[in-house]
Amino acid sequence: DGGITQSPKYLFRKEGQNVTLSCEQNLNHDAMYWYRQDPGQGLRLIYYSQIVNDFQKGDIAEGYSVSREKKESFPLTVTSAQKNPTAFYLCASSSQGQIYEQYFGPGTRLTVT
Amino acid sequence: AQSVTQLDSQVPVFEEAPVELRCNYSSSVSVYLFWYVQYPNQGLQLLLKYLSGSTLVESINGFEAEFNKSQTSFHLRKPSVHISDTAEYFCAVSRGGAQKLVFGQGTRLTINP
Numbered sequence: 036d037g038g039i040t041q042s043p044k045y046l047f048r049k050e051g052q053n054v055t056l057s058c059e060q061n062l063n064h065d066a067m068y069w070y071r072q073d074p075g076q077g078l079r080l081i082y083y084s085q086i087v088n089d090f091q092k093g094d095i096a097e098g099y100s101v102s103r104e105k106k107e108s109f110p111l112t113v114t115s116a117q118k119n120p121t122a123f124y125l126c127a128s129s130s131q132g133q134i135y136e137q138y139f140g141p142g143t144r145l146t147v148t
Numbered sequence: 149a150q151s152v153t154q155l156d157s158q159v160p161v162f163e164e165a166p167v168e169l170r171c172n173y174s175s176s177v178s179v180y181l182f183w184y185v186q187y188p189n190q191g192l193q194l195l196l197k198y199l200s201g202s203t204l205v206e207s208i209n210g211f212e213a214e215f216n217k218s219q220t221s222f223h224l225r226k227p228s229v230h231i232s233d234t235a236e237y238f239c240a241v242s243r244g245g246a247q248k249l250v251f252g253q254g255t256r257l258t259i260n261p
Contacts, residue, residue, distance in 0.1 A: 045255060077253040107225060125191055135180050135242040139191030
């Protein structure tokens with residue numbers, strides 16, 4: 036079955052530690068996205084990538100970093116510089132011709148204490 | 149810049165009652181419009197989309213939305229809801245040619261028996 040996998044589903048970290056969230060897709064999609072979801076704020080775009088080895092900042096990129104070394108993979112690192120990292124993180128992908136029709140993974144809930 | 153406003157953060161209704169979830173957008177150019185649904189602890193799924201043509205679009209599970217250009221709205225309706233429709237619903241907009249979606253804050257639909 037084609038789809039997007041995110042791991043782990045729940046992640047706990049101590050403040051000051053960097054943490055990397057995994058996102059893998061086997062849909063052969065060119066574009067991939069990372070969103071952050073907080074209650075009452077909808078989804079906010081962190082980073083997106085339209086092609087391997089290229090990515091752009093979204094609306095709230097500060098404190099985050101990404102890489103796109105393979106078409107299938109788009110890992111997100113939440114650094115210690117992110118002031119409020121506890122949130123639900125969603126990864127999505129879309130084909131180049133249909134950027135607006137995005138397929139989402141199940142999400143990772145990160146808790147930092 | 150584009151923005152999306154979902155006017156209700158929560159909408160409680162009784163089972164088999166009709167429902168309308170409101171969405172307004174701001175954009176000076178033509179847009180593509182979407183409704184996504186998020187069931188508890190899951191990622192988002194595309195519910196329906198307006199790209200062009202008929203202003204009334206329908207989903208396979210009985211939802212419909214109407215694009216109203218003069219009122220810059222894309223409200224979501226269902227004539228009779230079911231318990232299984234309990235979810236959070238997100239309206240999203242993409243400007244033609246843009247590489248990303250802008251999401252509203254979400255509306256939590258709660259169905260009471």
